[in-house]
Amino acid sequence: MGSTSSCCASTSPKLRSSARSRPEDSQEEPEKICEEPSYSLQHISDRENGEELNLESNPSDHPRANTLFLSKSQTDIQDKRKRLYVNHHHGTSRKRYSSCSTIYLDDNTVSQPNLKFTIKCVSLAIYYHIKNRDPDGQSLLDIFDEKLHPLSKCEVPEDYDKQNPEQRHICRFIRTLFSSAQLTAECAIVTLVYLERLLTYAEIDMCPGNWKRIVLGAILLASKVWDDQAVWNVDYCQILKDITVEDMNELEREFLELLQFNINVPSSIYAKYYFDLRLLAEANNLTNPTEALSRERALKLEAMSRLYEEYKNLSKTSPQRSVSVDNLTMTRWVPAILS
Incomplete structure (x- = not known):
């Protein structure tokens, strides 16, 4: 001893x-x-810093990492900013700026984004993903190849993976799915998060031959995770008439496996994508219509803010309890109609 x-x-x-x-x-x-031999043990702080550095390379998991779509659009944004600068100094800019006496606001907020405007921004981000993709990167996986898994019975052209789609075509495809499935604007932002997470985890790029099925898989997953009343796979088969339920199930399963079942979207990630989409829209002169802040509109915003604060305080003070069906008592919120 x-x-x-x-x-x-x-x-x-x-x-x-x-x-x-x-x-x-x-x-x-x-x-x-x-x-005695010397042993060098790695400190726990070193391991945490290493994991943090790995996370910073993935914008869908780290709030301080730059989003992929904003990075890929920088080249085109610089040229458009020059044109906007010239138009502004020549008096051709249509953007209205706030002053001390007048404040211009739109109806697009981080908690309640505008659906039409958000879909346009997400389609623009997808457009830059396709346009500025890595020519030497891996583009196609079989599950996303539209030639192997067509979305319609129409024959896919031979150059289906060569011609880049226009931004309006991407917007029309997303708007059709969101309108038919009655999805929200928040779901569109989560769709973009899942899309970039897939590109990072699977190390692939979006191209003309796979963008539709990648977007469809991201929307399918986001609608089930985000919305309380999830859309069934068979509902998408009614929107896309020529696709089968088996194909939708396989697409969802493969998408989840490529995401490593990481479907968590923190509020910091959601907010980062929301504000980066606004930066992308502003750089491309894609603005939401603004209105002058009137007294009635100011009272409406104040009422919405007060309702949110009351709901937040109530959720902190009253923990949720499980109840049986025999004695079901739930707090029902009556929506406030502000006119």
Whole structure:
């Protein structure tokens, strides 16, 4: 037991420092320390920093990482900013700016985005993904290849993976799905998060031959995760008449596996994508119609803010409890009609 304790004392960092501080053991202890092998253990903070650096390369998981669509649009945005600068100084800009007496606001907020405007922004982000894709990167997986899994009975052209779609075609495809399935604007932002997460995890790019099925898979997953009343796969088969339920099930299963079943979207990630979409829209002169802030509109915004604060305070003070069907008592919120 004595030899064991002395061995432990020679290898313990704390006991080594205390041994060096005692003058009476200064002649014998250094020789024992030199004879023992040194072990370098990684500190837990080093491991956390390493994981944080890995997360920073993935914008769909880290709030400080730049979104992929905003990075891929920088080249085109710089040219458009130059044209906007010239138009502004020549008096051709239609954008209205707020002043001390008049404030212009739109109806697009982070908690309640405008559906039409958000779909346009998401389609523009997808357009830049396709246009500025890596020519040497991996583009097609079989599950997303429209040639192998067509969305309609119409024959796919031979150059289906060569011609880039226009932004309005992408917007029409997304708007059709959202309108038919009655999805919300928040679901469109979550769709973009899942899309970029897929591109990062699977290390693929969007191209003319796979963008429709990638977008369809992201919308299918986002509608089930975000909305309380999820859309069934068979409902999408009624929207896209020529696709089968088996194909939709396989698309959803493969999409989840490529995402490594990571479907969590924190509020910080959601907010980052929302504001980056607004930056993208502003750079492309895609603005939501604004109106001057009137007294009635200011009171409406104040009422909405007060209702949100009351709901937040109530959720903190009253924890949710499970109830049986026999004694079902639930708090019902009456929607406020503000006119």
